[in-house]
Amino acid sequence: MIYSYTRVSTNKQDYLRQDEAIKKWCADNNVEIDVSFSDTITGKTFNRDGYNRMKQAAVSGDTIIIKELDRLGRDWDGIKEEWKYFDDKDINIVVIDMPLLSQAIYDKDGNIDLNIKFLKAIVFETLCYNAELERQKNSRRTSEKLQAMKAEGIKLGRPVNTEVDKTVCELYAQGMNKSDIAFYAGVSRPQVYTILKRNHLM
Structure with missing residues (x-):
């Protein structure tokens, strides 16, 4: 079926x-x-x-x-x-x-076909691994930026123009649809729209 x-x-x-x-x-x-x-x-x-x-x-x-x-x-x-x-x-x-x-x-x-099944398993695990690395990298850089701003006495609000913004914009420029962008960047679809509008891409 x-x-x-x-x-x-x-x-x-x-x-x-x-x-x-x-x-x-x-x-x-x-x-x-x-x-x-x-x-x-x-x-x-x-x-x-x-x-x-x-x-x-x-x-x-x-x-x-x-x-x-x-x-x-x-x-x-x-x-x-x-x-x-x-x-x-x-x-x-x-x-x-x-x-x-x-x-x-x-x-x-x-x-x-065990070869195809094995290949698909490798591709899938690679996607999972890369997505997790990207999310960890974005989280770490955002945290480091916030700590630096706090040390300089800058009043902290909701951070903008972070590495997440960069990732979303780059994926959008590559032609990826918004659902997939949200998935890979670890944000919601509404956040994708907000980031694209903030960066004048919509």
Whole structure:
């Protein structure tokens, strides 16, 4: 069985962008979706009706198609746990926005291609590692900057133009969508908009 999963955080958003991307990928790869699941709920919780029904339905040999990795969740720990759940059951996850994670772990005969499964595991762990390093770096630099300002007697308010701002702006300039920017920079989507506006990019 082949499933698709889409998620938006609020009723003010719609699934169109994700649906269109999934339809295009399926058309390009001659794939037909058997069942589609969706949720309108924050990725911070895994108590999602559509997502849980999909997890219960999916078995070894099935494929789940999502547009972005953060459709699984909002933090790396949660995403890693969910990824492991599917990986342990030999359920293939296709992440359209990440070509190296869009490869099928099954060969033409339906058998598991261990080389592809291993490659996807390496790519996924590398993404987790790089994201965590980036967050730690941003946190450390912000802390150091605040300490320096405090030592100079500067009144501290909410910091702006930090390394987080720089990361968000650089990712935006590279063409990354705002959901992924929020995910990699470790901020919320509203914060991404605020940072882009503050830096005159919107």
